[in-house]
Amino acid sequence: MKHLAALNKYFWKYRNRFFIGIFFVITSNYFAVLAPEVTGFIVGKVQQHLPGAKPVAHPKQYDAFLTVFINWVNSLTFAQIVTVCSITILILALIRGILMFFMRQTIIVMSRYIEFDQKNEVYQHYQKLDASFFKTHNTGDLMNRITEDVSRVRMYTGPAIMYLVNLVALIIFCLVNMLRTDKQLTLLVLAPLPLLALTIYIANTIINRKSEKVQALLSDLTTNAQESYSGIRVIKSFVQEKAMLGFFSKNSEDYRKNAVGLAKVEAVYFPSMTLMIGLSTLLTVFIGGKMAIADPSKISVIVEFVIYINMLTFPVSAIGWTASMIQRAAASQKRLNEFLQIEPGIQDAPHAVDAPVKGDIVFDKVSFTYDNTGIKALKDFSLTIKEGQRILIMGRTGSGKSTLAQLLLRFYDVDNGNISIGGRNVEAYTLQSLRTQVSYVPQDVFLFSDSVSNNIRFGLNEHADMPRVQQAAANASVDKEIQGLQNGYDTILGERGVTLSGGQKQRVSIARALIKDPQIMVFDDCLSAVDAKTENEIVGNLYRVLQNKTAIIITHRIFTGFKFDNIIILEEGKILEQGTHEQLLLLDGYYAELYRIQTSTGQSAA
Known part of the structure; x- marks a missing residue:
C-alpha cells in the first residue's frame, strides 16, 4: 500500500472532483438507508391497524431529518400515510440514482484524468533516461508498464476508491440505524464480520504476491512478442517460426499458470464474501423470526434489518473485488515507481547554459568504458578538431568510432578527461542546447511510422515548409525516389521505415539531419547501404553543404571525392594514424592498405 502514496499528488491536483465525488457517495448512501426506515415505519403502521394490535412500548428514534418527516406524516390519515411513504421511497431511489450519476462523473472521470497525467509522466521520464538505461531494459517491459500497469492503477484511483468510500459510508449508516433499532440483533447478525476480515487479510496477502508475479511475466510475454514482430523478417528468413512459437508458448504457459493461480485464489475469495453475507441474512431471519413470534411488533424491525442486510450484500461482497483492485494497483505502482525513481545518469549540470555551440572541438585525454559490458571503448584519447574542419574517422569494428559521436552528444559521459566545444565543456551546455545545435545521423537508422516529409521535418523543432524538405532530400540524393513513391512525400512509412530500402532509409535520415542546418554535423557510417554511384552523388552534395561547417564523418570506407582536413584511424580506442x-598514403599503414584494397576492387568512392 505504501507504493500507492505516489498517487497522492494527483488526488490533490484533482481535489475538487475528489472531495465532491466523496460527498456524492456519502449523500447517495444517506438517502439509500432512509428507504428501510420508511419501509419499517409503514409496516409498523400497518400492524397498528390490524385487529388486536398492541401499542408499541418503545417507539423507534429517527435522525433529525426523518423525525421531521415522520411527525408530518403522522398527521395524515392511514391511507395517505401509505401513499406518501410509497411515493417517498420512489423519490429516495430517484435521488440516490441522480447522486450516483454525479458520483461517477466526478470520481471515475477524475481517474481518467489521473491515468492521462500518469502516462504522460511515465513517458516523459522514459525520455529523460539515458542510453544505458535502454540498453539494459526491454522495450516490451517498458510498454507494459506504461499501458497495463497504469491501467491497473486507474482501477484504484477510480472504481476502487469509489466502492471503498461507498462501502464505508453504507456500513456506517446501516450500522448506526441498526444499533438505534435493536442493539442485540445487530451484534448477532454482524457476528460473521470478524471472520470476513480475517479472510480478506489472508487472501489479500496472497493476491498481492501473485499479482506482482503475474505482472512481471506479462512484461516478459510482451517483450517476447514485440521482439518477434520487430524481427519477423529475420525469423522468416531463417525459418524459425516454430522455434519462436515454442519460446513464446513457454512464456505464455508460465503466465497462464500464474494467472490461473491468481484466479483460483480470487475464486475462493469472492464466494467467501457471499457466504458471510448469507450467514448474516440467515441469522437475521432466524433470530428475527423467533423475536417476532414472541413479540409481533418486532416484525417491522425484522423487515428493516433484512433490507439492511440486502443493501450490504453488494458493498460487502465488493470488499474482495475492491481489495483485489487495490492490491493489483499497489503491485503495478511498485513497478512504475521502480522506474520513476531512477534518476537519469545524463542530465543538465547545475551550471549548464543555453549557448551557441560552435568553435573548436577538443577531446582531452578521454577514457570511457561501457558499464553494461565492461568494454573500454576509448583510452586516453586526445584530438582537436578546428572549427570548420571536415574530419574522417575510420577503424575496425569496435575501435571506438561511434563512441566518440555519442560522447560528443552526451549520450554518455566520459570516465576521465573532458570534451569541449568552443572552449566550453560539453557538460556546461544544456542537453537541449547541445543536441539542438548538433546534427547526428546514427549508424542504426530509425524512421517513424509517419509520412516521409514528417520524418524529414523531425530534424527541426519548428515547422518546415515543403521547399525546405525537398531541398534537404535533394542534398541527400533521395528526392527523386521519394517523388516516385505512390503518394510522394505524403507516403506513410511502415514501422521503422520498413517500406523503404536500407539505402533509402539512410538517405532520409541524412535529409533529417541536413534540414537542421547546424554548425556541427556528425555522420556515423550512414552510407553503408548505398551503391557507389549514389554515394558519389551524396558525397558531392555533402561537400557543398558542409562548406564552413564542422563535420565528423565516421565510416569504414574511404571517400575519394571528398577532401578531408584530417583523417583519424582508430585502433582499440587510440589513434593509430592521423593525417x-x-x-597517410605516404605512411603506408592501415589507411594505405585499405585504400589499395578498395581501389583494386573498383570502388571509386570507397
Missing part, C-alpha cells in the same frame, strides 16, 4: 589523405 591528410596524401600523408
Whole structure:
C-alpha cells in the first residue's frame, strides 16, 4: 500500500472532483438507508391497524431529518400515510440514482484524468533516461508498464476508491440505524464480520504476491512478442517460426499458470464474501423470526434489518473485488515507481547554459568504458578538431568510432578527461542546447511510422515548409525516389521505415539531419547501404553543404571525392594514424592498405 502514496499528488491536483465525488457517495448512501426506515415505519403502521394490535412500548428514534418527516406524516390519515411513504421511497431511489450519476462523473472521470497525467509522466521520464538505461531494459517491459500497469492503477484511483468510500459510508449508516433499532440483533447478525476480515487479510496477502508475479511475466510475454514482430523478417528468413512459437508458448504457459493461480485464489475469495453475507441474512431471519413470534411488533424491525442486510450484500461482497483492485494497483505502482525513481545518469549540470555551440572541438585525454559490458571503448584519447574542419574517422569494428559521436552528444559521459566545444565543456551546455545545435545521423537508422516529409521535418523543432524538405532530400540524393513513391512525400512509412530500402532509409535520415542546418554535423557510417554511384552523388552534395561547417564523418570506407582536413584511424580506442589523405598514403599503414584494397576492387568512392 505504501507504493500507492505516489498517487497522492494527483488526488490533490484533482481535489475538487475528489472531495465532491466523496460527498456524492456519502449523500447517495444517506438517502439509500432512509428507504428501510420508511419501509419499517409503514409496516409498523400497518400492524397498528390490524385487529388486536398492541401499542408499541418503545417507539423507534429517527435522525433529525426523518423525525421531521415522520411527525408530518403522522398527521395524515392511514391511507395517505401509505401513499406518501410509497411515493417517498420512489423519490429516495430517484435521488440516490441522480447522486450516483454525479458520483461517477466526478470520481471515475477524475481517474481518467489521473491515468492521462500518469502516462504522460511515465513517458516523459522514459525520455529523460539515458542510453544505458535502454540498453539494459526491454522495450516490451517498458510498454507494459506504461499501458497495463497504469491501467491497473486507474482501477484504484477510480472504481476502487469509489466502492471503498461507498462501502464505508453504507456500513456506517446501516450500522448506526441498526444499533438505534435493536442493539442485540445487530451484534448477532454482524457476528460473521470478524471472520470476513480475517479472510480478506489472508487472501489479500496472497493476491498481492501473485499479482506482482503475474505482472512481471506479462512484461516478459510482451517483450517476447514485440521482439518477434520487430524481427519477423529475420525469423522468416531463417525459418524459425516454430522455434519462436515454442519460446513464446513457454512464456505464455508460465503466465497462464500464474494467472490461473491468481484466479483460483480470487475464486475462493469472492464466494467467501457471499457466504458471510448469507450467514448474516440467515441469522437475521432466524433470530428475527423467533423475536417476532414472541413479540409481533418486532416484525417491522425484522423487515428493516433484512433490507439492511440486502443493501450490504453488494458493498460487502465488493470488499474482495475492491481489495483485489487495490492490491493489483499497489503491485503495478511498485513497478512504475521502480522506474520513476531512477534518476537519469545524463542530465543538465547545475551550471549548464543555453549557448551557441560552435568553435573548436577538443577531446582531452578521454577514457570511457561501457558499464553494461565492461568494454573500454576509448583510452586516453586526445584530438582537436578546428572549427570548420571536415574530419574522417575510420577503424575496425569496435575501435571506438561511434563512441566518440555519442560522447560528443552526451549520450554518455566520459570516465576521465573532458570534451569541449568552443572552449566550453560539453557538460556546461544544456542537453537541449547541445543536441539542438548538433546534427547526428546514427549508424542504426530509425524512421517513424509517419509520412516521409514528417520524418524529414523531425530534424527541426519548428515547422518546415515543403521547399525546405525537398531541398534537404535533394542534398541527400533521395528526392527523386521519394517523388516516385505512390503518394510522394505524403507516403506513410511502415514501422521503422520498413517500406523503404536500407539505402533509402539512410538517405532520409541524412535529409533529417541536413534540414537542421547546424554548425556541427556528425555522420556515423550512414552510407553503408548505398551503391557507389549514389554515394558519389551524396558525397558531392555533402561537400557543398558542409562548406564552413564542422563535420565528423565516421565510416569504414574511404571517400575519394571528398577532401578531408584530417583523417583519424582508430585502433582499440587510440589513434593509430592521423593525417591528410596524401600523408597517410605516404605512411603506408592501415589507411594505405585499405585504400589499395578498395581501389583494386573498383570502388571509386570507397
